[in-house]
Amino acid sequence: AQSVTQLDSQVPVFEEAPVELRCNYSSSVSVYLFWYVQYPNQGLQLLLKYLSGSTLVKGINGFEAEFNKSQTSFHLRKPSVHISDTAEYFCAVSDTAGNQFYFGTGTSLTVIP
Amino acid sequence: DAGITQSPRHKVTETGTPVTLRCHQTENHRYMYWYRQDPGHGLRLIHYSYGVKDTDKGEVSDGYSVSRSKTEDFLLTLESATSSQTSVYFCAISEPGQGFQPQHFGDGTRLSIL
Known part of the structure; x- marks a missing residue:
């Protein structure tokens, strides 16, 4: 089975500053990795996903994530955040056979004006 | 945006009562999911569900049942609600060929059981 750990439950950051949201996974098999965003009172939206190929994945809203197999990590980054990026962010992992899919516990990003 | 509608959006009920939540999709996708979100x-x-009348359990299925009689509708039933089932419930769908990868979510149902 897989699991995913989001190391920070809350991340405050000032507007226009860079941010990194951390995600580590554990698995004995090959995985796919995902980041989702949830705005208040809404469902989740897929930000980006890693399936194969380049380890640097670009997503919507200027976010990107890098798959690091040796460190079993998939951290999410944005070079300059906006107030509108304030939201809950979830990392998720699945096996490549498509049989299991697990979410992390989420990181609440607050952008401070 | 994927057409996913959850109803009701909010519900307050008492312990021991039955509750049914509905998820309706307009995409005609095969895979549908029910999640609960808790702090x-x-x-x-x-x-x-992976098709009409084809459903399976997830990691927290105790106390819940589901039905899918049509491609577009996936119902979640709490036969006898308990306070531990107070939560926000989300329905999701996967696009064709993506397998077990929920990609589009409804806006959620906030359920309070008193």
């Missing part, structure tokens, strides 16, 4: 737990899978 400190993220989203946990309750049940999922």
Whole structure:
């Protein structure tokens, strides 16, 4: 089975500053990795996903994530955040056979004006 | 945006009463999911469906049942609600060929059981 750990439950950051949201996974098999965003009172939206190929994945809203197999990590980054990026962010992992899919516990990003 | 509608959006009920939540999609996708979201737990899978009348359990299925009689509708039932089932419930769908990868979510149902 897989699991995913989001190391920070809350991340405050000032507007226009860079941010990194951390995600580590554990698995004995090959995985796919995902980041989702949830705005208040809404469902989740897929930000980006890693399936194969380049380890640097670009997503919507200027976010990107890098798959690091040796460190079993998939951290999410944005070079300059906006107030509108304030939201809950979830990392998720699945096996490549498509049989299991697990979410992390989420990181609440607050952008401070 | 994927057409996913959850109803009701909010519900307050009493312990021991039956509750049914509805998820309706306009995309005609095969895979549908029910998740619950609780602080400190993220989203946990309750049940999922891979076609009409084809459903299976997720990691927190106890106390819940589902039905899918049409491609577009996936119902979640709490036969006898308990306070531990107070949560926000999300329905999700996968696009064709993506397998077990929920990609589009409804806006959620906030359920309070007193």
